[in-house]
Amino acid sequence: MGESTGHATSDAIPFEVFAGFERIEKGNPIIACEPPEWAAATHAIVVDDTVHYLWSKRREDNHWTLMHSTAPVSDPSAVEHDSRNPVLLPSEDGFDDWAVEYPFPFLNPADGRFYVYYLGKRQKPPKQTGLLVGDGDFGEWTRVQDTPVIPADAEYDRDGSSHPTAAVDGETIHIIYTGGAVMSGNLTLCHATAPTSDPAAVTRNPHNPVFTGTGEAWDSRGVRETELFRGPEYFHIFYGGSDGDVWRIGHVRTRDFRTFEPNPHNPIFTPSPDPHAWDCDGILTPQVIRIGGIYYMVYAGMRGNEWQTGLAVAGASR
Numbered sequence: 001m002g003e004s005t006g007h008a009t010s011d012a013i014p015f016e017v018f019a020g021f022e023r024i025e026k027g028n029p030i031i032a033c034e035p036p037e038w039a040a041a042t043h044a045i046v047v048d049d050t051v052h053y054l055w056s057k058r059r060e061d062n063h064w065t066l067m068h069s070t071a072p073v074s075d076p077s078a079v080e081h082d083s084r085n086p087v088l089l090p091s092e093d094g095f096d097d098w099a100v101e102y103p104f105p106f107l108n109p110a111d112g113r114f115y116v117y118y119l120g121k122r123q124k125p126p127k128q129t130g131l132l133v134g135d136g137d138f139g140e141w142t143r144v145q146d147t148p149v150i151p152a153d154a155e156y157d158r159d160g161s162s163h164p165t166a167a168v169d170g171e172t173i174h175i176i177y178t179g180g181a182v183m184s185g186n187l188t189l190c191h192a193t194a195p196t197s198d199p200a201a202v203t204r205n206p207h208n209p210v211f212t213g214t215g216e217a218w219d220s221r222g223v224r225e226t227e228l229f230r231g232p233e234y235f236h237i238f239y240g241g242s243d244g245d246v247w248r249i250g251h252v253r254t255r256d257f258r259t260f261e262p263n264p265h266n267p268i269f270t271p272s273p274d275p276h277a278w279d280c281d282g283i284l285t286p287q288v289i290r291i292g293g294i295y296y297m298v299y300a301g302m303r304g305n306e307w308q309t310g311l312a313v314a315g316a317s318r
Contacts, residue, residue: 012233018251018288019265020315021297027077029278029301031069031309036060039067040300040307041102041119043165043287044076051076051291052138053298054116055309056101057086064099065089066118068138073291077311087139088132094146095128096120102225102285103132104165108173110196116141117149117164117175117199126152127162129177131200149200150192156181156209157190165287167230171196174257176237178224179209187222188212189239191257207258211237214262218243219250225300227287238268238286238297246271247282249299269297269312278303279310288314 024030031053033039041064042055053069065086071079091097102119116132128148132141150161159180166175172193179190188209194202211226213219219241226239234253237260241250249269252260272280279301287298295314300307 012253013231013236015251015253015263015265017295017314018236018238019263019268021249021269021312022315023272023279024077024311024313028310029308030071030077030079030311031055032278033057033308035304035306038307039309041285042298042300042309043102043104043285044289044296044298045105045107045114046073046289046291047107047136049073051289052105053079053309054103054105054138056099056103058101058307062099062123063090064101066100066103066141070138076291076296082139084139088141090120091143091146094120094143095122095148096130098123099127100130102163105138106166106168106173108196108199109168110171114138115144115199117166119162119164120148121162125159126157126180127160128152129161129164129175129202144200149194149202150175150177150204152180154179154204154208156188161190163225165226165228167228167235168196169230169235173199174228174230174235175202176226176228176257178226181209186212187224189223189226189237205257210257211252211260213241214250214252214266216266218248218267220244223250225284225286227285229288236288238288240284240286241267247284247302249283249286249297269299271301277301278308282307 038058066088068082129150157179163178189211191205221244248267251263282302285300
């Protein structure tokens with residue numbers, strides 16, 4: 001979503017645009033649960049005058065369900081929750097019989113339907129990627145198949161093929177996801193594609209994992225929860241990077257998912273310096289969307305052991 005950027009089609013979005021995200025002044029966290037429950041793994045899609053948020057509620061026992069909320073585009077922080085929540089439960093006996101989370105919605109131009117790549121898992125690893133489909137009612141979703149569309153069966157993602165996001169480019173759906181590998185011990189960025197004619201027919205990039213970090217200390221111990229945004233010249237990837245202690249947000253751009261150019265201002269978004277803030281201990285899930293000419297970041301913030309959902313805005317795009 002958000003392919004229109006306001007820039008001339010021959011111009012790349014400058015790194016500086018994504019280097020100045022600031023927390024909204026009032027309203028954070030925009031989606032929250034009472035601890036020890038979490039309101040996290042949130043993604044947004046704009047349809048007409050409404051921002052639809054798909055997110056997941058986590059119980060203390062790590063059981064996740066899929067939730068739906070909305071806000072007007074005039075105020076993305078004015079969130080109202082769907083009375084039907086939860087809108088999707090774990091399956092009875094499938095690969096996702098304990099958790100459905102990290103839902104990423106997108107409109108498929110090939111058939112005019114909405115699809116959601118999501119993380120599904122049992123009580124024990126691995127985490128794997130599934131696929132939902134719907135016809136515009138974000139409270140009604142159907143599993144496309146009972147098995148994962150990205151199974152955790154490659155050496156580089158045997159512990160997890162999870163946290164998917166996607167961007168449509170012509171007749172191709174580009175998917176990036178978090179790969180967990182036994183051999184490396186680190187989390188990495190992996191890439192796959194699917195045709196718009198069949199979003200379940202996913203083909204992994206033979207060069208996976210395609211990105212393991214910038215080589216700097218701040219993301220040297222893993223990259224995860226990578227978010228994809230298509231601009232006029234580049235695919236922009238926003239991701240969580242860890243130094244082994246704290247998760248911060250970084251940004252790289254690529255044309256081919258083989259060569260990645262890091263934002264010289266990395267990390268572009270960090271935990272709050274206020275030790276009492278709800279997001280003082282870590283930041284993840286940095287989805288960037290564009291609403292009315294302004295770039296917003298929907299993100300997960302952590303304090304203690306709980307993650308909730310917040311909103312930030314890029315000052316350079318106001």
